[in-house]
Amino acid sequence: MSTMVIEEQIRNFLKSDSPDVMAIKGAWGIGKTYSWNRFLNKAKEDNAIKLNKYCYVSLFGINNLETLKYSLFENTIPIKMIGREPSLSTLKENTASVLSGYGKLAGGIFKNTPLAKNVTPVLESLAFINFRETIVCIDDLERKGKNLDLKDVMGLVSLLKEHKKCKVVLLLNDGTQETHEFNTYKEKVLDIDLTFNPSPSESAKIAYDGSGKYHHIFTEYTERLGIINIRVLKKIEKSVNSIEHFFEKTHPSLIKDAINSVVLFTWCYYSFNNDELVPPLEFIASNEFYLYGFINKEEKDPKKLAWKKVISEYGYKTTDNVDEGLLNLVKHGYVITESFELAVKEKNDKVLTGLSKDAFFQAWSLYHDSFENNESEVVDGLMQSFESNYRNISPGNLDGLIELMRCLNRNNEASILIKKYIEGRKDERELFNIHSRELIRALKDGELIDAFNDFYSSSPKVKTESLLDILIRLSQTNGWSDKDIEILSKASIEDFYSTFKASKGQGVHGVVEAALQFGKFGGADNRHEIIAYKAKWALTIISYESAINKLRVEKFDVDLE
Numbered sequence: 001m002s003t004m005v006i007e008e009q010i011r012n013f014l015k016s017d018s019p020d021v022m023a024i025k026g027a028w029g030i031g032k033t034y035s036w037n038r039f040l041n042k043a044k045e046d047n048a049i050k051l052n053k054y055c056y057v058s059l060f061g062i063n064n065l066e067t068l069k070y071s072l073f074e075n076t077i078p079i080k081m082i083g084r085e086p087s088l089s090t091l092k093e094n095t096a097s098v099l100s101g102y103g104k105l106a107g108g109i110f111k112n113t114p115l116a117k118n119v120t121p122v123l124e125s126l127a128f129i130n131f132r133e134t135i136v137c138i139d140d141l142e143r144k145g146k147n148l149d150l151k152d153v154m155g156l157v158s159l160l161k162e163h164k165k166c167k168v169v170l171l172l173n174d175g176t177q178e179t180h181e182f183n184t185y186k187e188k189v190l191d192i193d194l195t196f197n198p199s200p201s202e203s204a205k206i207a208y209d210g211s212g213k214y215h216h217i218f219t220e221y222t223e224r225l226g227i228i229n230i231r232v233l234k235k236i237e238k239s240v241n242s243i244e245h246f247f248e249k250t251h252p253s254l255i256k257d258a259i260n261s262v263v264l265f266t267w268c269y270y271s272f273n274n275d276e277l278v279p280p281l282e283f284i285a286s287n288e289f290y291l292y293g294f295i296n297k298e299e300k301d302p303k304k305l306a307w308k309k310v311i312s313e314y315g316y317k318t319t320d321n322v323d324e325g326l327l328n329l330v331k332h333g334y335v336i337t338e339s340f341e342l343a344v345k346e347k348n349d350k351v352l353t354g355l356s357k358d359a360f361f362q363a364w365s366l367y368h369d370s371f372e373n374n375e376s377e378v379v380d381g382l383m384q385s386f387e388s389n390y391r392n393i394s395p396g397n398l399d400g401l402i403e404l405m406r407c408l409n410r411n412n413e414a415s416i417l418i419k420k421y422i423e424g425r426k427d428e429r430e431l432f433n434i435h436s437r438e439l440i441r442a443l444k445d446g447e448l449i450d451a452f453n454d455f456y457s458s459s460p461k462v463k464t465e466s467l468l469d470i471l472i473r474l475s476q477t478n479g480w481s482d483k484d485i486e487i488l489s490k491a492s493i494e495d496f497y498s499t500f501k502a503s504k505g506q507g508v509h510g511v512v513e514a515a516l517q518f519g520k521f522g523g524a525d526n527r528h529e530i531i532a533y534k535a536k537w538a539l540t541i542i543s544y545e546s547a548i549n550k551l552r553v554e555k556f557d558v559d560l561e
Contacts, residue, residue: 031230063145475510
């Protein structure tokens with residue numbers, strides 16, 4: 001049943017003073033209470049409520065009928081106060097209203113204060129006798145105390161309707177024991193039976209009213225996955241709000257990527273047990289979804305193939321270091337600030353680098369995509385693009401640009417490009433090594449080759465950190481760079497062995513733990529596992545050297561292979 005139909009029926013219910021009982025049923029977390037309160041508030045603002053009093057009661061923890069009756073009394077408020085919680089002042093007003101009807105008989109009911117929580121049984125009785133013509137919402141039937149029978153609750157509902165002229169709304173979760181038991185009584189008590197089953201679009205409109213900065217993005221992604229659980233939708237918003245500040249100075253695409261991940265992760269984490277078509281979070285975190293079907297082709301689990309299809313159609317591609325932090329956010333409610341900041345920065349740098357390269361290649365379109373006589377426009381466009389993007393232009397692409405300038409007899413511009421490139425990237429000495437294996441193709445321009453050689457030979461070598469230096473630094477901080485991971489993953493088992501053997505004193509434990517910590521991270525970067533694997537093998541070799549070293553290695557709690 002759509003939310004439009006539900007709201008229409010609720011408005012019809014509220015604008016009449018006829019004593020009726022209405023049940024609103026639906027799955028857990030789907031937004032029954034949230035929507036009831038929303039529609040009730042809207043009806044109040046439109047002056048579309050006939051009765052003058054309202055009461056909301058949750059049966060959570062209520063163990064007997066007398067407590068429930070008194071809860072009705074103490075939670076009653078005037079219609080004009082809908083949207084606000086009952087308070088001591090409303091309780092005082094309710095109490096005064098009850099006592100005023102009994103004159104002197106009311107004397108002595110309170111010894112000291114009319115607001116005491118331990119009210120006398122006399123007041124409890126008087127309170128319920130006086131209770132009438134009220135809109136009553138009874139929620140959480142499935143969470144009632146174990147000593148409160150549903151048949152007694154339904155008997156009270158019937159009494160409220162027939163003798164107290166009240167209008168009663170019951171909110172129930174489908175699929176519970178109480179729901180099945182309720183069905184045996186509804187024929188005698190119930191007047192209106194509504195099933196709340198909003199579409200993903202309707203659920204998004206309930207959870208995200210459009211006032212939030214990212215509500216339109218939440219709606220786009222949650223509708224893709226068909227999420228209708230309001231609690232899940234609200235958790236998504238809360239999670240994103242908690243990490244929004246990390247993306248204040250990044251490219252806009254990063255926060256959108258983060259929202260994409262948080263929506264998927266939250267859906268998987270909270271819905272997996274209830275729906276076998278929802279992938280488990282571990283399936284995504286390990287990137288198994290990306291590889292499944294390509295490796296072990298003979299072992300194709302239909303369920304995993306279905307999960308992979310869901311993830312692919314949603315638009316999630318791979319789990320990066322930012323996503324690893326978001327996985328922790330969804331599972332535990334927080335991100336580790338230092339490592340998450342680093343991951344966001346590195347991802348932002350990569351995005352900006354990619355955009356910079358794209359801008360340079362787009363500048364070439366003036367040359368490639370036209371037969372116009374526009375030499376000056378082409379040269380000016382390429383020079384301007386180079387000025388903005390030279391830090392992300394490879395030596396090979398620079399060589400190609402200089403070649404074009406030579407062909408157009410723009411030798412002065414070619415020299416300017418070479419000088420600017422070297423001056424702007426002089427902190428990257430190895431970039432100018434024309435014999436480097438990282439140089440994709442040999443350079444052609446003679447002036448460029450000479451300039452690179454002159455700079456490279458005259459520049460002092462930059463001292464590089466040893467494996468031991470890196471591990472010591474990592475043992476003293478909580479973060480690392482992609483360059484650190486690259487160096488550690490390329491180191492051999494022998495390198496780790498030599499490093500562990502060379503470390504002495506109190507720093508030994510920190511050095512070893514700094515290497516082993518990468519085995520604790522699941523995620524997209526398999527280099528983490530490679531580092532831990534090599535470190536463990538190095539320790540295994542050390543453990544076989546002597547009995548005392550075996551004992552020393554055992555302190556690190558690793559499985560020796």
